[in-house]
Amino acid sequence: MEYISTRGNYKSVNSAEAISLGMVPEGGLFVPEEIPKLELAEIMEMKDQSYQELAVWIFNKFLSDFSESEIEESVKAAYQKESFPRSEKTPLIKLDQNTYILELWHGPTAAFKDMALQILPQLLVRAVKNLEVEKEIVILVATSGDTGKAALEGFKDVEGVKIIVFYPEDGVSRVQEDQMKTTGGSNTEVVSLKGNFDDCQTAVKNIFADKEFRAKMEANNFQFSSANSINWGRLLPQIVYYFKAYFEIVKENQVKAGNKINIAVPTGNFGNILAAYYAYRMGLPVNKFICASNDNKVLTDFLETGIYNIEREFKKTISPSMDILISSNLERFLFEVTDHDSSKIKEWYQKLKSENKFVIDQQTKAKIQHLFSGHYSTETEAKAVIKTTFNNFNYLLDPHTAVGVDSLNKYRQQNKDQTTAVIASTANPYKFSRAVLESLKEEKIEQDEYRIIEELNDLTAAKVHRGLRGLENMESKHQHSCDKNSVKEKVAEILKLSN
Numbered sequence: 001m002e003y004i005s006t007r008g009n010y011k012s013v014n015s016a017e018a019i020s021l022g023m024v025p026e027g028g029l030f031v032p033e034e035i036p037k038l039e040l041a042e043i044m045e046m047k048d049q050s051y052q053e054l055a056v057w058i059f060n061k062f063l064s065d066f067s068e069s070e071i072e073e074s075v076k077a078a079y080q081k082e083s084f085p086r087s088e089k090t091p092l093i094k095l096d097q098n099t100y101i102l103e104l105w106h107g108p109t110a111a112f113k114d115m116a117l118q119i120l121p122q123l124l125v126r127a128v129k130n131l132e133v134e135k136e137i138v139i140l141v142a143t144s145g146d147t148g149k150a151a152l153e154g155f156k157d158v159e160g161v162k163i164i165v166f167y168p169e170d171g172v173s174r175v176q177e178d179q180m181k182t183t184g185g186s187n188t189e190v191v192s193l194k195g196n197f198d199d200c201q202t203a204v205k206n207i208f209a210d211k212e213f214r215a216k217m218e219a220n221n222f223q224f225s226s227a228n229s230i231n232w233g234r235l236l237p238q239i240v241y242y243f244k245a246y247f248e249i250v251k252e253n254q255v256k257a258g259n260k261i262n263i264a265v266p267t268g269n270f271g272n273i274l275a276a277y278y279a280y281r282m283g284l285p286v287n288k289f290i291c292a293s294n295d296n297k298v299l300t301d302f303l304e305t306g307i308y309n310i311e312r313e314f315k316k317t318i319s320p321s322m323d324i325l326i327s328s329n330l331e332r333f334l335f336e337v338t339d340h341d342s343s344k345i346k347e348w349y350q351k352l353k354s355e356n357k358f359v360i361d362q363q364t365k366a367k368i369q370h371l372f373s374g375h376y377s378t379e380t381e382a383k384a385v386i387k388t389t390f391n392n393f394n395y396l397l398d399p400h401t402a403v404g405v406d407s408l409n410k411y412r413q414q415n416k417d418q419t420t421a422v423i424a425s426t427a428n429p430y431k432f433s434r435a436v437l438e439s440l441k442e443e444k445i446e447q448d449e450y451r452i453i454e455e456l457n458d459l460t461a462a463k464v465h466r467g468l469r470g471l472e473n474m475e476s477k478h479q480h481s482c483d484k485n486s487v488k489e490k491v492a493e494i495l496k497l498s499n
C-alpha cells in the first residue's frame, strides 16, 4: 500500500515513510492510495476477536511494508494491561434503548488520544529502523491540552526520539498543564506559548514547511516528525474501535449484522471522525456521521453551507480540546470525497491561507451532506446535558462528550432518525472537573481544580481516573515558554542547533 499527498505535490511513499515524515514536506497530508474495501461476511468474521486482534487485522491492511511480527509486537506493547487495564480496551456503555457511549479514555492520560499515541511511537521506531534513518527523530507537537500529555507518555524514553510539546499558555486547564509539566523522561520538553491553539499549530506547521530550517536540522543530524493527528500513524489506530463497537452492538442483538448505525463524534481537528469515515469506507455499515462542535462551529457552518471560513472570533470554551478553527484532517476528507482531486484541494487550501476561507463546489457539498450532519452546542447546552445525563442515567459526561450527546439529540430531533447511535466519549470527566461540577451544581465554582476533583468524587462516586490521582503533589519538570513568533528559535535552542 502506497501513500500519496492530498495536494499532488509529492512522490508516493510507503507507510513507514508516511509515518516517519508525519506530513508531506511541501504541505499536504499523506493518505492511502486506496482504501481496502471488505465484504460484510469478511468483516463479521472478526466479531469475536479481541481489541488487539482487530488492531492487527486492520494494521496489516494499511501497513503492508511492515512485517506481521512488527505489527503484532507494536500492538502488544501499546495495548498492554499497564496502559489499558480494561480487557475490552474501549468499553461500550448503553445509555438508553438506542444510544451507546464508546469510552475511549481508559489509557494512561484519561483522553482518547492515548488510543493512538500509545501505538504511534511503536510504529514510528520500527518505521525509522526499516528506512535506515540514522538521524535522531524530533517530534514537534502542538496541543490544545490532551495531545500533549498523551504524546509525552507515548514517546517518553523511546530511544532515538526527542519530543517537544507546545501548548497555549492560557488555553489548557491546570490539570492538563500539570499532567504535561510533571512528565519525566530524558527526551521530553514542554513549552508554553503565548497564543491560542491555532497559533501553536500554525507555528509547528510552518517549521515543517521551512526548507532552510529542515536543512539546518539535517546538518545537525535531526529529522522532524509529527505526532499530531496529521500523522497517518495517529489516524489508523482510531479505525479499530469503531469496528469493535459495531461488533458489540451486533452481538447484543441491538442491530442485525449489516444494518447501519449512526456515529456521533465531538470534533476538533477532524481526526477521530475521519477515522470513523475510513471505517465506513472499508465497509462498516454507517448511516450518518454527526459532527459535533462547540461554539467554535466552523465545521457546523461548513457542513451546512459548503463555506469554510475561519474569519471569526476564536472562543475559549469548557471543551478546550475542540477549540479549533483549522481542522487539519478535513483536508484528507475533502480529498476522499472529491475522489482524490488534488488540484481542487490545492486550490482550496491556498485560498484558506490567503483569504481565510474557501468554498467547495455544489456537487462535493451534496455528497458530504448525504453522509455528514453538523451540529453544535453552546456551553449552557453542554452543561445542561451533563446534568440531565447524570440525573437520568447516573452517568457522568465530560464536556466534550456532552457536546457529542447534545449534537446527537439535535440531529435526532431535526431528522426523526432513531437509528442506533454510538457517541465517541473522548475524555474522562475528571479531566475537566470544573466544568462538570459547575454543570451539576448549576453555579460558578472558583476553588482549586484538585479540590473540585475531590468534591466531584464525593458528589457522584464516579471513580477518579488513575492518571489524575496524586498529580497535585508531583514535581514540575519543565519551564520553557516562548511567544508565537519565536517557536523556531525555541526549537533551535532546545536542540542546541549549530549552523
Ligand SMILES: *Cc1c(COP(=O)(O)O)cnc(C)c1O
Pocket: 111, 112, 113, 146, 147, 229, 266, 267, 268, 269, 270, 271, 272, 273, 321, 322, 400, 426, 427
Ligand atoms: C482531541 C480531542 C477531541 C477532538 O478530536 P479530533 O480528532 O481532533 O477531532 C475531542 N475531545 C477530546 C477530549 C480531545 O482530547
